[in-house]
Amino acid sequence: MAYSDKVIDHYNNPRNVGSFPKEAPGVGTGLVGAPECGDVMKLQIKVNVDTGLIEDARFKTFGCGSAIASSSLATEWLKGKSVDEAAKIKNTDIVNELKLPPVKIHCSVLAEDAIKAALADYRDKWGKKEAAAGAAAS
Amino acid sequence: MALKFPIFMDSHSTTPVDPRVLEAMLPYFTEKFGHPGSRNHPFGWEAEAAADKAREQVARLIGARDPKEVVFTSGGTEAINLAIKGVAEMYREKGTHIVTLAIEQRAGLDVCKRLERQGFQATYIPVGPDGLVDVEEIRKAITDKTILISVMFANNEIGTIQPVAEIGKLAKEKGIIFHTDATQAVGKIPVDVETMGIDLLSTTAHMIYGPKGVGALYVRRKNPRVRIAPILDGGGHERGMRSGTVPVPLVVGFGKAAEICGTVLAEEGARLRALRDKLQDKILSSLDEAYLNGHPEKRLPHNLNISFAYVEGESVLMGLNKEVALASGSACTSATLEPSYVIAALGVGSELAHSSIRFGLHRFTTEEEVEYVGDRTVQVVTRLREMSPLYELAKEGVDIKSIQWKAS
Numbered sequence: 001m002a003y004s005d006k007v008i009d010h011y012n013n014p015r016n017v018g019s020f021p022k023e024a025p026g027v028g029t030g031l032v033g034a035p036e037c038g039d040v041m042k043l044q045i046k047v048n049v050d051t052g053l054i055e056d057a058r059f060k061t062f063g064c065g066s067a068i069a070s071s072s073l074a075t076e077w078l079k080g081k082s083v084d085e086a087a088k089i090k091n092t093d094i095v096n097e098l099k100l101p102p103v104k105i106h107c108s109v110l111a112e113d114a115i116k117a118a119l120a121d122y123r124d125k126w127g128k129k130e131a132a133a134g135a136a137a138s
Numbered sequence: 139m140a141l142k143f144p145i146f147m148d149s150h151s152t153t154p155v156d157p158r159v160l161e162a163m164l165p166y167f168t169e170k171f172g173h174p175g176s177r178n179h180p181f182g183w184e185a186e187a188a189a190d191k192a193r194e195q196v197a198r199l200i201g202a203r204d205p206k207e208v209v210f211t212s213g214g215t216e217a218i219n220l221a222i223k224g225v226a227e228m229y230r231e232k233g234t235h236i237v238t239l240a241i242e243q244r245a246g247l248d249v250c251k252r253l254e255r256q257g258f259q260a261t262y263i264p265v266g267p268d269g270l271v272d273v274e275e276i277r278k279a280i281t282d283k284t285i286l287i288s289v290m291f292a293n294n295e296i297g298t299i300q301p302v303a304e305i306g307k308l309a310k311e312k313g314i315i316f317h318t319d320a321t322q323a324v325g326k327i328p329v330d331v332e333t334m335g336i337d338l339l340s341t342t343a344h345m346i347y348g349p350k351g352v353g354a355l356y357v358r359r360k361n362p363r364v365r366i367a368p369i370l371d372g373g374g375h376e377r378g379m380r381s382g383t384v385p386v387p388l389v390v391g392f393g394k395a396a397e398i399c400g401t402v403l404a405e406e407g408a409r410l411r412a413l414r415d416k417l418q419d420k421i422l423s424s425l426d427e428a429y430l431n432g433h434p435e436k437r438l439p440h441n442l443n444i445s446f447a448y449v450e451g452e453s454v455l456m457g458l459n460k461e462v463a464l465a466s467g468s469a470c471t472s473a474t475l476e477p478s479y480v481i482a483a484l485g486v487g488s489e490l491a492h493s494s495i496r497f498g499l500h501r502f503t504t505e506e507e508v509e510y511v512g513d514r515t516v517q518v519v520t521r522l523r524e525m526s527p528l529y530e531l532a533k534e535g536v537d538i539k540s541i542q543w544k545a546s
Contacts, residue, residue: 034543035489042527064452
């Protein structure tokens with residue numbers, strides 16, 4: 001199977017590989033997939049609690065080249081977005097950008113799941129404090 | 139010597155044609171193009187003589203006493219189909235049960251599954267963690283309805299060599315026909331249908347530096363005389379077992395390839411084993427949690443199959459594929475999108491099946507290539523582990539199996 005240039009680029013030069021401490025302020029972590037299925041993605045966002053914007057993102061992926069590329073691309077797209085905007089990233093956007101063939105669509109689905117899981121974890125851990133901070137300010 | 143890229147190390151899928159083989163074949167395309175079935179002119183005689191010589195060369199490589207026992211086919215898949223279906227149809231009155239291995243090549247498994255849909259029964263014997271079958275398990279599976287034992291000689295993924303002679307003995311004792319798919323073994327390790335008690339043997343030319351598109355089924359003529367029903371109806375070529383014009387250039391190539399293998403087998407096996415061991419040592423001594431798949435000794439000398447925990451096989455291949463041609467048991471590299479059933483059958487867990495890489499050395503593999511491939515594999519796996527969440531968890535001391543994974 002031939003890979004698209006963008007998949008190859010992300011595979012060779014993955015963006016934002018790494019980890020944040022899970023309990024650091026504003027960090028949300030998503031861990032999706034399963035080892036026996038051959039794909040596991042860990043995706044993390046670091047949100048500025050004051051502005052509500054995603055300042056930074058990291059990923060680590062166990063999976064094929066397309067899975068690595070999908071998660072690498074996701075971290076690029078997440079940076080600078082608000083939490084609400086980030087929730088609008090769709091797997092089809094990733095498919096189109098990376099020109100993934102049909103057999104690799106599940107990689108993009110997993111990346112979307114990872115984004116959602118990271119956002120949910122962020123909301124769970126820090127959303128209340130954000131809301132509390134907002135209430136205190138008003 | 140400067141390395142030439144890409145390096146081919148996928149010799150369980152195919153091998154390059156040996157230049158001596160090609161040279162032997164060439165006259166049979168243009169000058170000596172006759173049909174071996176043409177009995178009344180020199181073109182036919184010449185073609186028949188060439189096919190007969192090839193038959194002898196193949197017979198000699200597998201220890202067949204009579205060249206007539208060699209039936210040419212289009213390749214290994216057809217030979218396997220002809221063997222199993224041919225016996226099933228011919229001996230249906232006698233019984234409808236087949237004993238085979240869970241790790242047979244696709245062709246063997248799929249033929250048995252088709253026969254099951256047609257009223258036959260098949261028992262798929264599991265293998266141990268080293269890929270070896272326990273002959274006692276075969277014995278226990280045999281019933282009074284068993285007409286065929288079909289066990290591969292050596293596995294195409296992990297290279298494990300089955301106790302063929304023991305199985306041949308058991309088959310003889312029980313009066314059951316014994317077929318072995320020897321596509322990976324013939325030409326690489328000693329194979330002898332007489333001393334090993336083999337009744338039917340499938341083989342193919344392109345695994346032994348011959349051309350693609352030709353193979354053979356050995357069909358025993360004496361002690362016992364094995365009869366098989368043909369799959370193809372037609373002119374009754376190949377003693378009625380395989381109709382269709384014998385592709386003379388291809389069989390000439392097959393014969394020459396077999397002859398060369400017979401001459402160099404011991405020396406080539408020793409050379410490749412030394413290179414393979416070097417590759418294995420390099421990789422296993424440089425990386426933690428890299429596991430050898432298959433039996434450490436009872437395996438093909440040119441085979442190496444390793445699972446690299448925490449990295450997925452296709453991503454390893456992708457890191458190497460401009461430089462080295464390899465294969466993986468990962469789901470992403472298979473047509474069925476399932477991880478290797480062979481590695482999974484070893485009981486190692488499917489995550490290690492996704493992580494398996496197969497190296498296949500061959501006649502033209504050099505020491506420089508082995509060194510290069512070893513170094514690059516270590517580099518690529520190391521890089522991928524740095525971006526693997528599983529490796530990170532393992533290094534933190536988390537038991538990956540304790541996590542509740544949610545498959546999407």
